Amino acid sequence: MKLRDIAHSRTGDKGDISNISVIVFDEADYPLIEAAVTPERVKALFAEVVHGEVVRYTVPSIGALNFVMQKALGGGVTRSLALDAHGKCLASALLDLDIPGRAA
Amino acid sequence: MKSIRIGSGAGYSGDRIEPAVELAEQGDIQYLVFECLAERTIAIAQGAKRKDPAKGYDPLLEARMRAVLEPCHSRGIRIVTNMGAANPAAGAAKIREIARSLGLEGLKIAAVSGDDVLETLVSGGHRIEETGAPVAELADRLVSANAYLGAAPLVEALRAGADVVITGRVADPALFLAPQIFEFGWSMEDWDRLGKGTAVGHLLECAGQVTGGYFADPGVKDVAGLARLGFPIAEVAEDGSAVITKVAGSGGAVTTATCKEQLLYEIHDPSAYVTPDVVADFSHVTFAQEGPDRVRVAGASGRKRPDTLKVSVGYLDSYIGEGQISYAGPGAVARGRLALEIVRERLELTGVRATELRFDLIGIDSIHGDALSTAGEQEPYEVRVRVVGRADSMAEAVRIGNEVETLYTNGPASGGGATKSAKEVVAMLSALLPRALAKPAVDHVEA
Numbered sequence: 001m002k003l004r005d006i007a008h009s010r011t012g013d014k015g016d017i018s019n020i021s022v023i024v025f026d027e028a029d030y031p032l033i034e035a036a037v038t039p040e041r042v043k044a045l046f047a048e049v050v051h052g053e054v055v056r057y058t059v060p061s062i063g064a065l066n067f068v069m070q071k072a073l074g075g076g077v078t079r080s081l082a083l084d085a086h087g088k089c090l091a092s093a094l095l096d097l098d099i100p101g102r103a104a
Numbered sequence: 105m106k107s108i109r110i111g112s113g114a115g116y117s118g119d120r121i122e123p124a125v126e127l128a129e130q131g132d133i134q135y136l137v138f139e140c141l142a143e144r145t146i147a148i149a150q151g152a153k154r155k156d157p158a159k160g161y162d163p164l165l166e167a168r169m170r171a172v173l174e175p176c177h178s179r180g181i182r183i184v185t186n187m188g189a190a191n192p193a194a195g196a197a198k199i200r201e202i203a204r205s206l207g208l209e210g211l212k213i214a215a216v217s218g219d220d221v222l223e224t225l226v227s228g229g230h231r232i233e234e235t236g237a238p239v240a241e242l243a244d245r246l247v248s249a250n251a252y253l254g255a256a257p258l259v260e261a262l263r264a265g266a267d268v269v270i271t272g273r274v275a276d277p278a279l280f281l282a283p284q285i286f287e288f289g290w291s292m293e294d295w296d297r298l299g300k301g302t303a304v305g306h307l308l309e310c311a312g313q314v315t316g317g318y319f320a321d322p323g324v325k326d327v328a329g330l331a332r333l334g335f336p337i338a339e340v341a342e343d344g345s346a347v348i349t350k351v352a353g354s355g356g357a358v359t360t361a362t363c364k365e366q367l368l369y370e371i372h373d374p375s376a377y378v379t380p381d382v383v384a385d386f387s388h389v390t391f392a393q394e395g396p397d398r399v400r401v402a403g404a405s406g407r408k409r410p411d412t413l414k415v416s417v418g419y420l421d422s423y424i425g426e427g428q429i430s431y432a433g434p435g436a437v438a439r440g441r442l443a444l445e446i447v448r449e450r451l452e453l454t455g456v457r458a459t460e461l462r463f464d465l466i467g468i469d470s471i472h473g474d475a476l477s478t479a480g481e482q483e484p485y486e487v488r489v490r491v492v493g494r495a496d497s498m499a500e501a502v503r504i505g506n507e508v509e510t511l512y513t514n515g516p517a518s519g520g521g522a523t524k525s526a527k528e529v530v531a532m533l534s535a536l537l538p539r540a541l542a543k544p545a546v547d548h549v550e551a
Contacts, residue, residue: 008325008361010318012370015143015234015534021368025361048473059374061388061403062364068372078144079421079531081462081492083470093476 001102004095007033011091018050018072018087020094027063029102034058034065036099042067045097046090067094107341108287110280110304113172114138114185115311115335117145117162121171123312123335123354128175130351131337135283136176138168138185139276139309146273147418147530149190150248160191161198161270169202177208177267184258184279188270190248192217195270196549203551211551214261216271218544221415221537222249228541232417233534239417247530248418251537254380254409256292257544258282264548273416275379277305280338288342298382299406300344303389306377307348307366307401311335314348314366315397316356329355349398360391363399367391380413380539382406412536421531422459422494425501427508428466429515429522432486439516440465440487443508446515447491450507457500458493466490489519494529501526 003022006029012019022037024030043054052070059066073087074080084090111133113124117140128136140162153160162168165187176183188195196215203211226246230239239249250273259282261269269282284290284301292298307314314336316327334354339347348358367386371377375387388403427447431439444463451458464470466488469477491508495501505524512522 004324008321008365010365010369012368014370014372015532017372019368019370019372021365023361023364023368045476046472048475057372057374057387059368059387059389061390062360062367064364064368066368066371066374076532078147079424079494079529081424081460081494083464083466083490089471093472096476 001099002095003033003037003097003099007095009091009095011088013073013077013086016071016073016076018069018090020067020069020091022065022094024063030060030063032099032102037065037097039067041097042094045094049090105341105343106288107339108135108283109133110135110137110283110308110338110340112137112139112308112311112336114140114168115309115313116140116142117164119311121168123333124168125171125175126351126354127335127337128172128179128181133181133337136172136181136183137279137308138183138187139279141186141189141273143416143532144418144530146189146250146416147248147532150418153190158194161189161195162187165195165198166202169199173203173208174206177211182262182266183268184282186271186274186279188215188272190272192270192272193547199268199270200549200551208551211268212266213268213270213549213551214264214266215547216253216257216261216269216274216544217547218257218542219250219253219273221251221542222246224541225249225415225417225535225537230535230537233536235533239535242419245420246417247420249415249535251413251415251542252380253542253544254278255282255285257546259286261546262286264546266548275381276309277302277379278381280305280308281381284340295382295406295408297344299384300404301340302377302379302382302384302406303386303401303404304338304340304346307363308336308338310366310369312356313369314362315350315358316362319362319365325361327357331355345402347394347398347400358397358399360393360399363391363401378410380409382409411539413539413542415535415537417533417535418530419533421529422496423498423501423526424492424494424529425504425526426490426492427505427522427524428488428490429508429511429519430486430488431516431519433518436485436487437465437468437483439518440489442516443489443511443519444491446511447507451504454503456503456507458495458504461491461493464490498526498528
């Protein structure tokens with residue numbers, strides 16, 4: 001199963017820091033993403049893009065995780081050489097993550 | 105229980121104008137707020153002000169005000185905006201001129217200043233947060249330093265009867281918090297209510313991003329009517345409870361999902377969203393769909409505000425030069441790769457002094473690099489080559505794009521559509537300033 005099957009996401013930027021939310025469509029699926037989408041996996045997925053620390057915050061009241069990634073935006077939107085200077089495309093890339101399916 | 109309706113008329117400087125007019129005419133709102141100041145916008149505006157002391161406010165200020173002043177005036181809707189950018193006083197003078205030309209007599213306009221702390225910051229031995237280096241070390245490369253002010257001077261302006269409040273750098277949620285504090289008489293130390301009001305402000309500050317904009321993913325998350333997306337309205341009660349909604353019949357959607365995405369947008373620790381007014385806590389927020397396009401938000405709270413204000417520091421950082429060219433048809437990717445290799449070698453051969461370079465194949469690996477792209481899985485019909493680099497002078501930056509352009513007659517077969525550009529980069533860093541060193545002021549003019 002892909003993360004995209006049960007969750008949606010949005011990226012935000014502040015300086016050289018990118019944050020990505022991961023939000024389940026059905027709050028019953030929250031434990032699934034909490035177990036499967038770890039900061040280590042996110043750091044590994046974005047190894048080529050994110051050069052700093054990845055910290056995960058949990059917001060169970062809305063069924064969401066929030067990943068805060070340092071050194072992720074080529075120095076920040078104003079000086080980045082990247083086409084996607086805001087890192088806005090990162091959210092969709094994260095949703096391609098493979099996660100274990102729901103228990104039958 | 106008393107309640108008010110606040111509309112959000114813009115989520116960024118270049119945003120659409122008609123949805124704000126729709127809010128003014130059909131939104132049954134008492135406040136229309138325009139958030140138009142991104143991180144670097146104010147540094148660019150400072151440049152404009154240096155060239156012409158009557159400029160430095162938002163480039164779309166005139167068009168926006170011409171569109172909404174009359175519908176707001178006739179309905180008693182008060183306007184709050186940070187379109188003053190680097191020059192709120194000049195913005196206020198411009199609004200007065202527009203009001204007069206529209207025949208709106210007696211319109212009261214308040215300009216909030218005091219966010220420009222460049223001199224204070226340079227003389228005080230303050231340090232850059234990211235690097236720890238003294239601000240003064242940036243010397244003549246410093247372009248701007250603007251502190252994020254809180255809601256207090258805006259509340260003062262509303263109390264004095266302003267129909268329009270125009271500011272420079274103010275924390276985005278504070279633009280929305282000020283009308284709530286003023287209308288409900290909240291204490292500036294009622295951290296719980298200020299936290300709730302800040303949550304409302306944060307949900308509204310990007311306008312269309314909470315009504316279904318920046319949300320659609322066809323087949324997964326469908327949104328109807330994006331070409332005429334309606335902008336949001338918050339119905340706030342004096343206890344801080346709130347419903348997010350929009351004008352009936354407008355495009356887009358307000359759902360718990362659109363609200364959740366916006367709640368976490370540009371947030372780091374959800375339990376500590378630091379603003380000049382309060383450290384807001386969104387970690388226990390809940391959303392409930394009360395009806396079509398009506399979502400109730402609950403559970404936000406807050407703690408004591410910080411003793412320091414965040415300052416955005418703009419400085420001349422470098423120059424960026426770029427060139428692009430396209431290849432199409434069979435073998436397009438191989439010709440694109442050859443083109444990149446040629447430019448890479450040329451930049452060395454000709455001694456271009458670039459401090460950083462990037463080589464992209466647009467459509468293949470330009471966004472997240474090889475590791476995440478599907479490069480090699482299937483051959484696209486066309487590819488666009490992009491070479492971009494940083495240099496310490498405009499002359500060196502220009503040479504990067506030139507090397508891409510010379511591929512026309514010197515590179516692989518059938519290259520087309522070459523473009524090149526070079527620009528000066530004003531970059532941003534941050535600093536923290538003791539609150540007492542920023543001195544907000546409110547000036548009034550009347551049309």
